[in-house]
Amino acid sequence: MAWNLPNEFQYCLNTITTLQTPGKKNLVIWGRKTSEQFKGDYMPLRNCLTVLLSTTLSSLPMHADIICRDFEDAIQLAHTSPLSEQIETIWVLGGVKLFEEAVKHPLCSRIYFTDVMAHFNCDVFFPEFDEEIFKLVEEFPGISSEIQEENGIKYQFRLFAKQ
Numbered sequence: 001m002a003w004n005l006p007n008e009f010q011y012c013l014n015t016i017t018t019l020q021t022p023g024k025k026n027l028v029i030w031g032r033k034t035s036e037q038f039k040g041d042y043m044p045l046r047n048c049l050t051v052l053l054s055t056t057l058s059s060l061p062m063h064a065d066i067i068c069r070d071f072e073d074a075i076q077l078a079h080t081s082p083l084s085e086q087i088e089t090i091w092v093l094g095g096v097k098l099f100e101e102a103v104k105h106p107l108c109s110r111i112y113f114t115d116v117m118a119h120f121n122c123d124v125f126f127p128e129f130d131e132e133i134f135k136l137v138e139e140f141p142g143i144s145s146e147i148q149e150e151n152g153i154k155y156q157f158r159l160f161a162k163q
């Protein structure tokens with residue numbers, strides 16, 4: 001990641017590991033490179049099962065619960081017993097190809113987006129999405145809409161929900 005925003009990262013962790021129903025689990029889906037960057041003592045992610053997307057890996061790396069070959073396989077798995085009885089929310093954590101597929105998927109209902117208000121020399125970007133379909137939610141419980149600042153970088157949490 002090009003920036004170091006510990007509070008923003010903690011907000012992301014809290015968001016994906018929170019459950020409404022005790023005993024359930026959330027399902028995290030991410031690509032191989034993104035998963036390799038999650039190494040802190042917050043791993044394995046509390047209350048989560050993790051699906052690693054890879055066309056090359058044949059054995060589970062540390063902290064991955066399942067390997068799937070593509071996004072649709074992961075979605076199908078989550079909707080098939082026994083996972084279908086266990087999973088509360090599916091969180092797609094990237095990278096790019098995965099985000100591109102997810103924002104076009106009929107089951108994708110929300111985009112939790114942090115607008116980082118600074119310029120970085122990045123080589124991967126969150127894809128364009130249709131803001132007529134995903135509308136900005138002005139106020140949402142538990143999500144501050146204030147502009148925040150850490151390490152001299154301003155950012156703002158934004159939630160887009162499908163209409």
Ligand SMILES: NC(=O)c1ccc[n+]([C@@H]2O[C@H](COP(=O)([O-])OP(=O)(O)OC[C@H]3O[C@@H](n4cnc5c(N)ncnc54)[C@H](OP(=O)(O)O)[C@@H]3O)[C@@H](O)[C@H]2O)c1
Pocket residue numbers: 001030031032033034035037053054055056057068069070071093094095096097098101124
């Ligand atoms: N700011 C953020 O919120 C955020 C979020 C996510 C990622 N990132 C950044 O983005 C960078 C990595 O993103 P990336 O897009 O280059 O890589 P990535 O998606 O994390 O990893 C790419 C690899 O994952 C597998 N993969 C990804 N999508 C797949 C799909 N739909 N079906 C099957 N396999 C799939 C493939 O592995 P195989 O080669 O093994 O087939 C592919 O080579 C990192 O720097 C990370 O920090 C930032």
